[in-house]
Amino acid sequence: xxxxxxxxxFVALIGRPNVGKSTLMNAIIGQKVxxxxxxxxxxxxxxxxxxxxxxxxxxxxxxxxxxxPKSRLGxxxxxxxxxxxxxxxxxxxxxxxxxxxxxxxxxxxxxLKQVDTPVFLLVNKIDRTRPDALLPFIDRYRHALSFxxxxxxxxxQETNLRTVVxxxxxxxxxxxxxxxxxxxxDHPEQFIVAELIREKILFKTHEEIxxxxxxxxxxxxxxxxxxxTVYVRATxxxxxxxxxxxxxxxxxxxxKDVGREARQDVERLLGSPVYLDLWVKVKxxxxxxxxxxxxxxxSDRD
Numbered sequence: 001x002x003x004x005x006x007x008x009x010f011v012a013l014i015g016r017p018n019v020g021k022s023t024l025m026n027a028i029i030g031q032k033v034x035x036x037x038x039x040x041x042x043x044x045x046x047x048x049x050x051x052x053x054x055x056x057x058x059x060x061x062x063x064x065x066x067x068x069p070k071s072r073l074g075x076x077x078x079x080x081x082x083x084x085x086x087x088x089x090x091x092x093x094x095x096x097x098x099x100x101x102x103x104x105x106x107x108x109x110x111x112l113k114q115v116d117t118p119v120f121l122l123v124n125k126i127d128r129t130r131p132d133a134l135l136p137f138i139d140r141y142r143h144a145l146s147f148x149x150x151x152x153x154x155x156x157q158e159t160n161l162r163t164v165v166x167x168x169x170x171x172x173x174x175x176x177x178x179x180x181x182x183x184x185x186d187h188p189e190q191f192i193v194a195e196l197i198r199e200k201i202l203f204k205t206h207e208e209i210x211x212x213x214x215x216x217x218x219x220x221x222x223x224x225x226x227x228x229t230v231y232v233r234a235t236x237x238x239x240x241x242x243x244x245x246x247x248x249x250x251x252x253x254x255x256k257d258v259g260r261e262a263r264q265d266v267e268r269l270l271g272s273p274v275y276l277d278l279w280v281k282v283k284x285x286x287x288x289x290x291x292x293x294x295x296x297x298x299s300d301r302d
Contacts, residue, residue, distance in 0.1 A: 007056035009089035009172035012117075016104040019096040020124045024155035025049045025060045028165060029184050050179045055169050057177040061088060071287045082111055090148075090171055091119045092164070097129040097152070101140045109144050118148040118171060122164065127154040190217040192269060197234055197262040197278070204258060205246055212239040213247070214286065222272070230270055233277040237286055244280050255280065 013021040029049050049060040061084050085091055093108065112119055121141055126134065138150055149167050153160045194215040201213055219233040238244050248255045255278055263276045286293070 005174055006177060007169050007172040008058070008175040008177055010059045010061060010087065011090045011092055011168055011172075012084045012088040013060055013062045013092050013094060014085070014108065015094040016096075016099070016102075016108070019094045019099070020155045021062050021094050024094060024122070024124065024153070024161075025062045027155050027158050028058075028060070028161055050183050051165070052177060052179070052181045052183075053165075056172065056175075057179065058165070058168055058172070059178060072290065072293060076293065085111065085115045085117060088117060089173065090168060091115075091117050092122050092168075093119055094122045094124050095141065097123050097125045097134065097137060101137075101144075105141070106144075112145060119145065120164075120167065121145075121147045121150045123150070123152045124155055126152045126159065127157050189270065190220055193217055193220065193232060193266050194234065196265045196269070197236070197258065197276075200258045200262045200265075201236065201247060204254060212243055212287070213237065223275075227273050229273045229275055230266075231275045231277070232266065234279070236278065236280045237283045238280065239282070239284055239286060241282055244282050247280050 013025060015021050026049075029051050049062060051058045051060065091112065093112070095105070121138070123134070123138060129137075134152060138152075141147070142150070148171065151160055151164055151167065153164060155161070194217050198213065198215045201215075214237045216235050216237065217232065218235055219231065221231055223229045223231055236247060238247060246254070247258070249257075259276050259278045262278075263274050266274045266276065
């Protein structure tokens, strides 16, 4: 038993793609841990975010959006999300108040019926919906599954997030703080740096680009110069030469913009000047090649 009666535990954030799971986790933690984009399936690995206060510690697992997979990478993402449900103390299912109940929700309900873990329904984006539309919306979900709590929220405007944290603590067991208080994620810096670069590309490109890119950090080291500059060499993999052209842009402008914006974020993360060396390479059909997926950090042995 913990002597100081702190509460701690693991909480899975699940939901269809693009409902605001990463935005929610970043808002609660108060720092960017997961990349955010309005493109679906932005989160590919389980992102572990750590929230600590006087009451205790909540470790969030932000899972990939649950969807019908169309590739080996898709299979991996969905498998990761479903495995997480069995390993946590609590599940927060995030739904978008603007999206009607659909086949994706029915798929998630089936998955939730397989586990005994308590489930919160967090109805996100209430700032963009009429209050009188909210009750029928919630009822549709309540008829399908029994929830420990239903909390309407806006992750973007940070509405009701304190309530979410309090209600989570009310259901977590007493236990130690698993991570040091200043830690906000258990991912290595290289993983976050790669994600920040990928986020910038997602913001700036359209259509098929998002799912066909992966970012690998080839080298990351602190130089001996006076300013302690961190040198980062990263490769962006795409599946087709035409995509490579889009990411590089006319006279290299797109890649320059991506590099500049990513560098600013990485400097904030590392607290030092950064020299970012960015390359783009074509690796055809990497999403279906087990060896390539493993090289990029997606592995079934999770």
